[in-house]
Structure formats: structure tokens, C-alpha cells
């Protein structure tokens with residue numbers, strides 16, 4: 292059986308570590324050729340020794356030398372790594388927009404891209420879709436669910452539904468939201484994820500980003516992409532069929548399930564370490580409508596999608612800065628909304644190239660920093 296020759300970008304993060312866990316279980320099926328880290332250079336030797344990788348990319352400017360493996364640097368290093376002829380599969384689990392470069396390069400070279408990084412499609416979805424030749428498989432649990440539900444069935448589907456747990460503040464009244472601290476927001480009720488995405492789950496910005504991602508991945512218009520709050524996080528995605536029947540994808544919230552699915556697609560491998568849903572123990576599944584007034588970044592994401600590029604990129608860039616400031620206790624939780632809304636109002640331009648979008652992102656980030664300076 293041919294082994295998968297994998298590059299894992301963002302190997303030290305939440306998705307990266309869970310991917311290594313899946314690779315550990317299926318060592319006879321996967322060669323880890325190389326990986327990237329940003330700040331956690333201490334992890335390089337351990338990962339390369341355990342998995343026999345020959346290359347590591349450092350995307351920050353931290354210095355690190357190794358006699359055992361080739362060290363590459365920055366965006367160019369990511370592009371060089373995914374371009375190696377022996378690499379056939381690239382999993383992108385870095386934070387931020389840097390993920391777009393290796394994604395585009397791998398797709399151009401007809402390699403399989405397993406995409407966890409949200410920012411790539413949110414900010415550059417139009418450009419990714421224009422050049423897409425290779426196979427792009429989503430890793431995000433909701434999109435993985437929809438990818439599976441839509442396969443060979445797209446013509447039968449009238450709308451798609453993304454579920455959201457509702458985050459830790461699902462039942463917190465509007466006036467209380469001002470007082471919540473980063474420690475409260477980092478306590479996600481069902482998923483264990485990196486800090487940035489956990490805050491985005493608390494504001495429902497994460498669901499907004501996912502609506503935008505779903506648009507670029509599956510091509511449904513915004514009014515055919517619905518969001519339902521489902522606190523148990525058992526159903527990850529649903530499709531409504533033309534005869535009003537629904538199909539749902541269910542599992543316990545565990546990212547190793549969509550990671551494994553993407554890695555071995557179209558094969559579905561047995562893995563007894565992944566827990567089977569115990570429906571009798573769960574007893575019931577609940578659903579509610581998202582509250583657009585307490586969580587205004589979700590309706591704003593729909594608006595961004597309707598307006599098109601560069602609005603999703605503007606929202607995302609301002610949110611990056613606002614979330615970082617909130618995590619540093621510099622602004623209140625609800626100031627994340629204010630920052631993103633203000634940057635959205637100032638979003639301008641008709642970018643025709645990737646570089647144009649990058650320039651807009653740079654300007655929005657500067658604006659968001661100034662805005663935060665004024666309000667904090």
C-alpha cells in the first residue's frame with residue numbers, strides 16, 4: 292500500500308498535535324516529510340526524531356540550528372517544503388493568513404490540501420477557487436461533515452446547516468458580556484482548541500468565519516447557509532434535501548475524527564481509540580436559534596459575504612487584533628465587536644490580486660490597533 296507523504300504546517304498547535312496523534316496510530320500509512328513551527332522551536336527535535344521528518348520550517352524569526360534535519364525559514368520555507376516532489380499531501384494548521392501561500396502552491400502542483408486554517412478561505416477564498424486544481428479537503432469539523440454529506444449528493448440539497456455549540460456565553464445576558472474575562476471565554480463547553488479560535492467561539496465570530504468558508508468550499512449562496520445552536524456538539528453539520536428530509540453527521544467533538552477522515556480520504560479507517568457516541572447516555576439533542584443581538588459578529592459575517600471581497604478579509608484582520616488585545620486584558624469582550632464593526636465600516640477597495648488583499652489587511656490591522664489604543 293502506498294504511504295501518504297505528508298507535510299504538516301503548524302505542527303505544535305492544537306490541530307497539529309492532534310494530527311501527530313493520528314499519524315502515530317497509523318505509522319505504517321504515513322511518512323511525515325516535514326513540518327512547521329512558529330515559536331515553539333524546542334519541539335523540533337522531538338517531532339523529527341519521533342516521526343523521522345527531514346525538514347522543519349520556522350515561520351518566526353527565532354534562530355534554531357540542527358545537525359539532524361534541514362531547517363527552512365518563513366513563507367519561502369513553507370513554499371519550498373510543500374513543493375518537494377516527494378510530498379503528496381499538505382495539512383495546513385497554522386494560524387493566520389500565512390497559510391494561503393503553501394495552500395496555493397500545493398494546489399497549483401496538484402497536491403492534496405487538507406485545510407484546517409480558516410483565514411486562507413475567509414480572506415482569499417476567491418483567489419483559492421480561481422486557481423484550484425488539486426483536491427482541497429476541509430478539516431474543520433463542520434465543513435468535514437458537510438463535505439461528507441454533500442459528496443455525490445449536491446444536486447439533491449437545498450440548504451446546508453452548520454451547528455455551533457453557542458460557546459461559554461450562550462446564556463449570559465447582554466449587559467453581563469462586558470464583564471467577562473479571557474479566562475471565562477477560554478473555558479469552551481465542548482471543544483478543546485487553541486486560544487484564538489476559543490475566543491472566536493465565544494463571540495460566534497468563529498461561526499461567521501465558518502459560514503464564509505462554507506460559501507467558498509461548497510458554493511451555496513449565503514441565504515442557503517444556516518447556523519443552528521446545538522449545545523451538545525454532537526451534530527456537526529446537516530443538509531436539507533429537496534424533499535425536506537435532513538441528513539446529519541454526528542460524533543463526539545474530537546478533531547481527530549475529521550483529521551483522520553481528511554488524511555485518508557476517500558478511505559475510512561477503523562480507529563477504536565475514537566469514542567463512539569452513546570445516544571442513550573446523551574438522552575436528547577437540543578437546538579436553538581443564534582442570538583444576533585448578543586453576538587453581532589455572526590450577522591456581520593453574512594453581510595461581509597454579501598458584499599464580497601475584501602469585507603471578509605477586513606473583518607478577519609480586525610478580529611485578529613481585537614482578540615489578541617482581549618487576551619492581553621487590554622479591552623473588554625464586547626470591545627472585540629466594536630473594533631470589528633468599526634473596521635468593517637471603513638473597509639474599502641476592489642482588490643484584484645492577492646497582494647491587494649494583503650495591503651488591505653495590513654491597513655485594517657493598523658486601523659484596529661489605533662482604534663484599540665483610543666478605547667483602552
Ligand SMILES: NC(=O)c1ccc[n+]([C@@H]2O[C@H](COP(=O)([O-])OP(=O)(O)OC[C@H]3O[C@@H](n4cnc5c(N)ncnc54)[C@H](OP(=O)(O)O)[C@@H]3O)[C@@H](O)[C@H]2O)c1
Nearest residue numbers: 301303304305306328329330331385386407408409484485
Ligand atoms: N483547534 C481546533 O479545534 C480547530 C478546529 C477547526 C479549525 N481550526 C483552525 O486551525 C488553525 C489552527 O488552530 P489551532 O487551534 O491549532 O491553533 P493553535 O493551537 O494556536 O496553533 C497554531 C499553530 O500555528 C503556529 N502559528 C502561530 N502563529 C503563526 C504565524 N503567525 N505564522 C505561522 N504559524 C503560526 C503555531 O506555532 P507555535 O506553537 O510554534 O508558535 C502552532 O503550530 C486556525 O486557523 C483555526 O481557526 C482549529
